[in-house]
Amino acid sequence: MARLESPEELGKFRKKILSKRDPNTPCISICAGTGCIASGAGEVIAAFKAEIEKQGLKADVNTKETGCPGFCERGPVVVIYPEEICYLQVKPQDVPEIVSTTIKEKKIVERLVYADPSTGDKAIHESEIPFYKNQKRNLLGSNIKIDPKDIDDYLAQDGYSALAKVLFKMSSKDVLDEVKKSNLRGRGGGGFPTGRKWEESCNAPDEIKYVIVNADEGDPGAFMDRALLEGNPHSILEGLIIGAYAVGAHEGFIYVRQEYPLAVENVGIAIRQAEEYGLLGKNILGSAFDFNVMVHQGAGAFVCGESSALMTALEGKAGEPRPKYIHTAVKGVWDRPSVLNNVETWANVPLIINKGADWFTQFGNERSKGTKIFSLVGKINNTGLVEVPMGIILRDIIFKIGGGIPGGKKFKAVQTGGPSGGCIPEEMLNLEVGYDELTKAGSMMGSGGMIVMDEDNCMVDVARYFLDFLTDESCGKCLPCREGIRQMLKVLTNITKGKGKEGDIELLEELSEVAGEASLCALGKSAPNPVLSTIRYFRDEYEAHIKEKRCPALSCKDLIAYYIDPAKCEACMICLKKCPAEAIDGGKGKIHIIDQEKCTKCGTCIEVCPPRFRSVRKMSGEPVPPPIPEEARKIVRESKQR
């Protein structure tokens, strides 16, 4: 492939790609994102290839391994074009039927399409499924249409047209103005206005500048950046090159977690292909603008998601943050001006350039514009990635898109913003999702994790979980974070173990204040959020743990016991056999009893006890009834008596 030397050549080449593609040729798109691969998409892909070969359709049907469309709950996801028929939870054994029925006879395989769990209504097309219908998928929408390993797919979707526009029709000031006008704010958590950050870097006197993609997505339960990098790497590259042009940088870095091997691979391929096409490297599209980009793999440190720590890591040192009296936009990597933005922020840039700031600002509320991708996980029916306009209320995300809480359980709280965020209770479900609204509620936007919790989740335990995570991940440079979080964790652990005492809540609040005020970087400053927000909305749970030694959610291991109700036990031996600790005594026709000394509280017995008996029960804050006498344990069945 010869390099493209001008925007006209790019246009011609795009036409050539499109002319070779007949929109009526059937194309089977199979999600090959990490979530679907984990549910067996690899085998489905292989089965499709074999079946198409077997039925002699190789010349007439295309298959495509695409990025994640977001509906992980029902993976592996398969979409068949041009009809856009969406099949869910496809297994290799379904493949022959799909090929002969849908591809050959153009009929639907009914059992694989979406059926509403409550009404049973079917939805054949992606756009009709409630999970998708209520979203606004500006960024994620292309994922299912693009093979991330093939730049031609991105070009066919109008890719790199924003870059051509910027290089030949806009000055760097025009680009800055457009991005500023769009009010795009950083999608990584802080929400700093992107245009202002760029401008600051642009005005810095240094000759050498850098642009950086922050793909160190460390929040547990958040994976939207990975979906974009894996599924549409060129959109991020294009955004990055545009940013480089705007601030005058000629070198860039993509900092990816080493835990995301597929993202590293796809980004590497994307860079090589863009270089080959002359969209990266020297003299891009004949514009005399040079730009190179390097991939840097992180080595597993949550704190490296912080801008100054990430830049220290790029220099090959231990990723510790530094005070930011001078912004990294002015003094960053090797003390040069460095613009660092999150993956999702960069991916928005080509859209803003192509469609204009006015188009972008039509989505969102007053202070937060555009769309935001959330990863909706935890106790929710439709786990997956959802992209919604800012300003949507939490209730709509959780119930309209997410389909509510599984198992008929009651919603308790939603945790946003990762370890730095907080828990939002049911009373506040009508809260608009935006940077400032979430901060006011004691949480934050963060990178966009949204963990839904039901009545079985203990809020003290959730706070303890996040502090445990942060104790591990604190780099240890500054004392308020290193020691403050550790002491808070100690207090919380004691509370969950039933060793809490009067005054613990006040102590937690005091420690929170110091860590929040005096820590060096955002990790420590925001660490108290999970604690303070749970105290604010769920103080009664803390008090039950401390005063009554009771866990209201029946979750804290040291405060609960499992008990078999002798009146209900039918001595079926199922729990007895399954108990991994061999803590259940009993036999055929002999009522089972849990030996509380041996019990490890794994909960297997309650899970396996047949629903028609429901004899195992969890209890907290009350003594376990003593075992019934030996002679009363024999079950005499009526049928046998007769």
Next chain:
Amino acid sequence: MKKDRYARMDNNRIDEIIEKHHSEASSLIQILLNIQSENHWLPKEALERVSEKLNVPMTRVQHIATFYKAFSLVPKGRHEIHVCMGTACHVRGAPRILDNVQDLTGIKPGETDLDLKFSLETVNCLGCCALGPVMTVDGKTHGKMAPAETANVLKNYE
């Protein structure tokens, strides 16, 4: 097998990796990651070689190798178990899975058993939250785990 796991990495191979990164001190982390991925752990001799070749003090190499979680300074077992402790898995009961795996293998996160059969690690999110709680063994994902099922999964590994 046992011998292989403890074997030192060939110095020539280390030099090749260093040269691939143009012997630049700023590539220290990338070089160590490469060695780790080929050798599964970082023997002291390898660290010394890197320190000497890059002209970086051994203390700094040690600092990097202990600061970042991806590096291991002890050999790993034949099978690597990762239990996801991400938030989504946590609220769906990951701690109970971890308890059970610890009981079955007799090791805690970060440890390897004496037969070099299993290494156990916790990870902060594998990104397949729809399948939670999740554990992986040698990269193969086992989703929707229940405590009683861990034994069934682990018995397949020798």
